[in-house]
Amino acid sequence: xxxxxxxxxxxxxxxxxxxxxxxxxxxxxxxxxxxxxxxxxxxxxxxxxxxxxxxxxxxxxxxxxxxxxxxxxxxxxxxxxxxxxxxxxxxxxxxxxxxxxxxxxxxxxxxxxxxxxxxxxxxxxxxxxxxxxxxxxxxxxxxxxxxxxxxxxxxxxxxxxxxxxxxxxxxxxxxxxxxxxxxxxxxxxxxxxxxxxxxxxxxxxxxxxxxxxxxxxxxxxxxxxxxxxxxxxxxxxxxxxxxxxxxxxxxxxxxxxxxxxxxxxxxxxxxxxxxxxxxxxxxxxxxxxxxxxxxxxxxxxxxxxxxxx
Amino acid sequence: xxxxxxxxxxxxxxxxxxxxxxxxxxxxxxxxxxxxxxxxxxxxxxxxxxxxxxxxxxxxxxxxxxxxxxxxxxxxxxxxxxxxxxxxxxxxxxxxxxxxxxxxxxxxxxxxxxxxxxxxxxxxxxxxxxxxxxxxxxxxxxxxxxxxxxxxxxxxxxxxxxxxxxxxxxxxxxxxxxxxxxxxxxxxxxxxxxxxxxxxxxxxxxxxxxxxxxxxxxxxxxxxxxxxxxxxxxxxxxxxxxxxxxxxxxxxxxxxxxxxx
Numbered sequence: 001x002x003x004x005x006x007x008x009x010x011x012x013x014x015x016x017x018x019x020x021x022x023x024x025x026x027x028x029x030x031x032x033x034x035x036x037x038x039x040x041x042x043x044x045x046x047x048x049x050x051x052x053x054x055x056x057x058x059x060x061x062x063x064x065x066x067x068x069x070x071x072x073x074x075x076x077x078x079x080x081x082x083x084x085x086x087x088x089x090x091x092x093x094x095x096x097x098x099x100x101x102x103x104x105x106x107x108x109x110x111x112x113x114x115x116x117x118x119x120x121x122x123x124x125x126x127x128x129x130x131x132x133x134x135x136x137x138x139x140x141x142x143x144x145x146x147x148x149x150x151x152x153x154x155x156x157x158x159x160x161x162x163x164x165x166x167x168x169x170x171x172x173x174x175x176x177x178x179x180x181x182x183x184x185x186x187x188x189x190x191x192x193x194x195x196x197x198x199x200x201x202x203x204x205x206x207x208x209x210x211x212x213x214x215x216x217x218x219x220x221x222x223x224x225x226x227x228x229x230x231x232x233x234x235x236x237x238x239x240x241x242x243x244x245x246x247x248x249x250x251x252x253x254x255x256x257x258x259x260x261x262x263x264x265x266x267x268x269x270x271x272x273x274x275x276x277x278x279x280x281x282x283x284x285x286x287x288x289x290x291x292x293x294x295x296x297x298x299x300x301x302x303x304x305x306x307x308x309x
Numbered sequence: 310x311x312x313x314x315x316x317x318x319x320x321x322x323x324x325x326x327x328x329x330x331x332x333x334x335x336x337x338x339x340x341x342x343x344x345x346x347x348x349x350x351x352x353x354x355x356x357x358x359x360x361x362x363x364x365x366x367x368x369x370x371x372x373x374x375x376x377x378x379x380x381x382x383x384x385x386x387x388x389x390x391x392x393x394x395x396x397x398x399x400x401x402x403x404x405x406x407x408x409x410x411x412x413x414x415x416x417x418x419x420x421x422x423x424x425x426x427x428x429x430x431x432x433x434x435x436x437x438x439x440x441x442x443x444x445x446x447x448x449x450x451x452x453x454x455x456x457x458x459x460x461x462x463x464x465x466x467x468x469x470x471x472x473x474x475x476x477x478x479x480x481x482x483x484x485x486x487x488x489x490x491x492x493x494x495x496x497x498x499x500x501x502x503x504x505x506x507x508x509x510x511x512x513x514x515x516x517x518x519x520x521x522x523x524x525x526x527x528x529x530x531x532x533x534x535x536x537x538x539x540x541x542x543x544x545x546x547x548x549x550x551x552x553x554x555x556x557x558x559x560x561x562x563x564x565x566x567x568x569x570x
Contacts (some may be wrong), residue, residue: 192404197392
């Protein structure tokens, strides 16, 4: 039982991290109807910036306190993501108003390659650590209930807490504010949104900023766990099945989709793995996503696809 | 019925010419719109009616000419500025936010008017909540007015066409525009739906005092509800005046019925 719970919790924590990346996809899709292929590159770019700034600031200014250096690096990386968002609107999206979804998708593919390239030429292409003082030691919980207790990674618990707070804030933003409503409106119809006075350009900057901030948080947590390296971009590919499962338009869907996939991966690896020779973790998410595409293409919580004929 | 007072000129269109490459969509068009009137732009298919509307709405920028709205003259503007100045519009091919409910669609029309702090809005506290309620009340009023109470929570994508047209009108009304541009509000409707729409247009004009600029190619409907009519053909103005004089205008008759040579 304790072992099962341990696996379950491990899966939930891994899932939380997938969710964070998936959230970036959902945000941009919900607010502009664009499937943003660059989300993975944004995670890498933000994490690289954060890691390098935290390293450079003390060297440049002689700040001794690592906490202060980290805070400054976080702010600087956030500002950089704002600049990225602004440039994306200025140079790319503005010229593609009222275009087909596929056109915008291709544009984000271009942005992805650009960010990957420029990120590495600005910040280098080694593996960089992010040390934000996360406690690395695992703790044992419930050792009165189960013999030996359950092993839980403190770092994961904190990451889960951050992710939960982020989701709550974003849900309120989308459902309760005028800007949130404007974002949803823009996603549905650019021209109509403009006709009622929604400033398209500003809305796009806002949503890319928010997605950039989410990418920064995701990159920071992943980076602190595994170090910042080029392979971070492939995490975006792991988040793809998550959004298919949860629904492209649903913030809660991204979270629950992430958790299901995290838990499913771990449980199937541990309990089914021995029978088929292991390696389930690698393909489990994609197979699950395929099944969903067949039977419920809008995902668990996505908006129902309405087609009048 | 005909006691409403028609005021001064609010919208003045001056010598507008619009070209797409070698195609002259509009050539030297001038007309004015007076306060509280229902002004129609009619013409056969391809006459340039929608282009004219899109120029006023700031979607297209005409190569020549200017538009004066309430004393301010513009040679080009964008859709957002136009919305801020108080010109609302509906669309010929529905452009609603399909995934959102009727209420949310109409609420988006009030976006420009909601001023409270985004943090307060997210938490629904204090002034933000009062403001939201006040705007919601206005929206409920519009929903009652358009008789779509039963569908307020329905995603608009699921509504039949005629009702979607009403939601489109409702969203534009929520802006409380001074001038409302209607792009073929009756296109694709059956007779009953057309009558309903006519009634709504007249009521909007009457109750809210909104000036209406209307595009339509169904002549019958237009003649019944308009105060004055502009007729376009091949991008040129061929007639302008009250429905009766336009109906008897030789050029208009030949444009619609063809001429015998």
